[in-house]
Amino acid sequence: MASPETQLTIAVQREADHVVIVPTGYLNALTGERIDKVCDALLKEGIKYILINFKQVELINTIGISILVGIIEKVHLQGGLVYFTHLGGTNLEIFEVLDLGSVALFFPTDDQAREHLRHDRETQRRALGQ
Amino acid sequence: MPESLNPRLLSFYLASLHELGGALARTPRKLDQNKPLRESLYRVLGTFAVGAGMILLWDEDEALLRAAAAKGLRAPAEGLPLKPALARALAAGRRPFHPHLLPGGLADAEPLFRELIGRRNIQLIVPLTSGHEFAGLLLLGPRVNGRPLSPLETDVLTEMAGVMALRITDARARRRLDRQLHETRRLNRELRRIYLETVRALASVIDGPEQDHRPGHSARVAALAAQIGRRLGLDRDRCEALYLAGLLHDVGKQIIDRDLLRKSGPLAPGERARVEEHAAAGYELISHLRFPWGDVAEIIRHHHERLDGTGYPDRLRGDELSIEARVLMMAEAFDSMASDQPWRPRLTIERIVEQIEANLGLQFEPRVVQALCDAVQDGLESPDGAAGEAAVFGAPGEPEFVPHLRASFDPALIHQMLGELRRRLNNPRLNRTARVIEIVEPAG
Secondary structure (H helix, E strand, C coil): CCCHHHCEEEEEEECCCCEEEEEEEEECCHHHHHHHHHHHHHHHCCCCEEEEECCCEEEECHHHHHHHHHHHHHHHHCCCEEEEECCCHHHHHHHHHCCHHHCCEEECCHHHHHHHHHHHHHHHHHHCCC | CCHHHCHHHHHHHHHHHHHHHHHHHCCCCCCCCHHHHHHHHHHHHHHCCECCEEEEEEECCCCEEEEEEEECCCCCCCCEECCHHHHHHHHCCCCCECHHHCCCCHHHCCHHHHHHHHHCCCCEEEEEEECCEEEEEEEECCECCCCCCCHHHHHHHHHHHHHHHHHHHHHHHHHHHHHHHHHHHHHHHHHHHHHHHHHHHHHHHHCCCCCCCCCCHHHHHHHHHHHHHHHCCCCHHHHHHHHHHHHHCCHHHHHCCHHHHCCCCCCCHHHHHHHHHHHHHHHHHHCCCCCCCCCHHHHHHCCCCCCCCCCCCCCCCHHHCCHHHHHHHHHHHHHHHCCCECCECCCCHHHHHHHHHHCECCCECHHHHHHHHHHHHHHHHCHHHHHHHHHHHCCCCCCCHHHHHHHHCCHHHHHHHHHHHHHHHCCHHHHHHHHHHHCCCCCC
16 A cells, blocks of 8 residues: 555646646655656647646655656657646745756746746747748 | 855755665665666656666676666667676776766777667766676766756765665675575575485384384384474474484384394393383484484483383483473374384274373373374374475375374274363363372472
8 A cells, every 4th residue: 555655646637728737645756657657648649738736746856856857858859848837835946956947837826827828829829820 | 156055956965865865775675676776766867857867787697787777768678788898997987977988988888788878868877886896877868957967966966876886786785695595594404304314214224124123113203293293382493303303212222132122022121121221322322413403312312201200211200301202202102002013913092092091191291192182183184284294394295104093093083082082181180180290299
């Protein structure tokens, strides 16, 4: 039986041009690889924009960070973007120390991330003359 | 602010190093196995925000590097050959380096290794070295933010790799010791088996036509004594000592005249005294041997003593007799009664039970009789189960006394008679008798 520190549940909300992933629990063990597998499946479906909401994540350690870094790299290879929302406290400090802000976008809320995504998509469409 | 003075970064790296060391310390014997290594790899990758990496362990016998953990990279399952000279050169350093600084040059490396390093965008190779022992390599892809490691980060990575290497080599050493210990125990068991086989062969000579002419007696007594000992809760070593004492209990008869041993009529007092010398003679013959199972010679010396002090050679009483001597005396007496002797045919099972009952507390201890009933009934009821136990102490197959009893008596009658004996052992009157008789020290 898994200890509470390694328990993780993952909810996926599909929206028009992106998905919101809401993990609950601890992103601090190899069980966190499940989030990687969820993202792999979404990328295969053609999803390019992934928003991960950390509101219900207690702790992210270096194992969790390595999993998130792998996701960022794979999304970049597809020409997409990763948004992190509701990062707070220690988790936000770690992300900043590691300069993850240069490769993923941090927003306080999902709505603010969506607004950025909408604006970004609009800019892309204009650039393509659509 | 220079990076080396960024307190948040320093704190993060120290915490990462601490986490890695703590996690590795929790699984000391498994560090060359996959899960702890995968976790360690992920911790290193997360610490430096690297997306892909691999741990390769060095197999010195095969001169191969084998992938033990990977993220975002694949290595051939059959392993990567590595020239021993390169392995030695890698063992000489601990610092991470770019693949183009590989000792001897990447172009000179084995093709599979060169391909892994060249085609997979490996940015850093970190030797996993503890002392002069080369444990393997840690390979890292590029950082997600594209920046190279700073000197401080290189130091932290070197330390993390050092911790991993130390734990891996430690785990390997522990596993080597475990294997050696396992092998030593196996050899010890094998030695004991050979020892017992040799003694069994000797016992067959003791019982053979040139001597006592009671074929199989010693082996049956040995097996029965060991089974009784087990049912009395004696540990394995003590049961093996009983088995060995059973095999050798009549070795002292070598000094007794063969005609006397085979005499069919009653023995004259002088003849009886001469036959009784075999117990002390057996002790003398055996006592200089250092058996690994306890004092076998003492058990042999006292296998004809009685609880009431009328036995021989030392006329011991009650508690002066070891439990092993009481068990061997029980097993010997039972087999003697159940077997043809030169001076009489075997007794009926009813007569044997009568004899046991008549001598309860005088010669036989009630709890030993109880264990005898259990051993005989279990042996007859489930020879397969008993065979496993017998194999521990003697020859493979069912205990030696079982076929003899089955051939000599009606097994159903043995069950019935021993069942009745067992019931009588629980009789309060008998218990009272046993208590009285076990107080054997004379007043004054």
